[in-house]
Amino acid sequence: MKAIVYESNTGFTERYAKILSEKTGVPAYPLAEAKKQVARDEEIVFLGWVFANKIQGLDKAKKLWNVAATGAVGMNPRSDENTKIVREANKLEIPLFYMWGGLDNSKLKGINKMMLGLVRDSLIKENKPEYADAIKVFKEGGDFVSEEYLQELIAFMLMKI
Numbered sequence: 332m333k334a335i336v337y338e339s340n341t342g343f344t345e346r347y348a349k350i351l352s353e354k355t356g357v358p359a360y361p362l363a364e365a366k367k368q369v370a371r372d373e374e375i376v377f378l379g380w381v382f383a384n385k386i387q388g389l390d391k392a393k394k395l396w397n398v399a400a401t402g403a404v405g406m407n408p409r410s411d412e413n414t415k416i417v418r419e420a421n422k423l424e425i426p427l428f429y430m431w432g433g434l435d436n437s438k439l440k441g442i443n444k445m446m447l448g449l450v451r452d453s454l455i456k457e458n459k460p461e462y463a464d465a466i467k468v469f470k471e472g473g474d475f476v477s478e479e480y481l482q483e484l485i486a487f488m489l490m491k492i
């Protein structure tokens with residue numbers, strides 16, 4: 332395993348990539364930097380933040396390297412159902428590890444901020460009790476990064492090294 336390559340918008344995915352690097356000894360690079368540092372077709376693990384269920388940067392990474400597994404970092408809590416949704420939206424044939432990231436409204440800009448605002452407002456309008464937790468996170472933000480969510484991916488990588 333040559334590298335951990337990641338795409339992070341507000342820093343949650345970057346934190347997971349750095350913890351993963353510490354635990355496995357495999358270097359971590361943001362996608363743009365990895366293009367200079369990691370030779371084509373090398374075996375990598377890719378981590379990306381989730382936007383409308385799509386793992387950002389994964390398609391680009393697949394064109395450049397041999398992606399052995401992918402980690403998805405999103406604001407939805409971890410569940411088998413959510414992992415299945417992300418797996419299907421990204422048409423994944425490689426192992427997927429889902430990690431609960433967070434939301435930092437102060438770091439969101441432009442189109443991302445606007446789109447998230449639209450989703451938040453539509454949830455508020457629907458006014459369903461099951462959306463209460465999500466609405467709270469949309470409004471106040473949240474940080475759910477935990478090493479616990481990396482355990483399976485760490486085990487996967489240590490088996491490959």
Ligand SMILES: Cc1cc2nc3c(=O)[nH]c(=O)nc-3n(C[C@H](O)[C@H](O)[C@H](O)COP(=O)(O)O)c2cc1C
Pocket residue numbers: 338339340341342343344345380381382383384385404405406407431432433434435439442443444446447
């Ligand atoms: C426009 C937009 C769309 C998002 N869509 C999803 C989504 O479909 N599923 C999800 O779990 N999280 C979604 N999120 C939340 C991000 O994936 C989450 O904030 C993630 O932790 C960001 O990671 P980063 O800090 O590395 O960029 C979305 C965020 C934004 C701004």
